[in-house]
Amino acid sequence: MSKPEPEKGCEKMNERMNESGMRLREARGNTPRKEVCEAVGISRSALMMYENGKRMPREPIKYRLAKYYHMTVGQLFYAEK
Numbered sequence: 001m002s003k004p005e006p007e008k009g010c011e012k013m014n015e016r017m018n019e020s021g022m023r024l025r026e027a028r029g030n031t032p033r034k035e036v037c038e039a040v041g042i043s044r045s046a047l048m049m050y051e052n053g054k055r056m057p058r059e060p061i062k063y064r065l066a067k068y069y070h071m072t073v074g075q076l077f078y079a080e081k
Contacts, residue, residue, distance in 0.1 A: 020077045021053035027069040
């Protein structure tokens with residue numbers, strides 16, 4: 001029995017999560033995850049999942065992360081310039 005093909009919508013969502021995860025890792029740079037998590041009020045495991053493209057943060061967390069990194073939500077999560 002073969003694996004079902006993922007829907008195109010799911011593929012796009014996964015791609016967007018992976019890209020935003022990459023931007024989160026780049027924005028964090030050498031800053032320890034613990035420092036970011038304490039400043040933003042999230043767990044280290046949550047930040048790791050966001051950075052690895054496994055989960056997308058809720059809107060309030062997106063805003064707190066963007067503020068911490070001195071970026072807009074669009075820049076950090078949607079590749080806006």
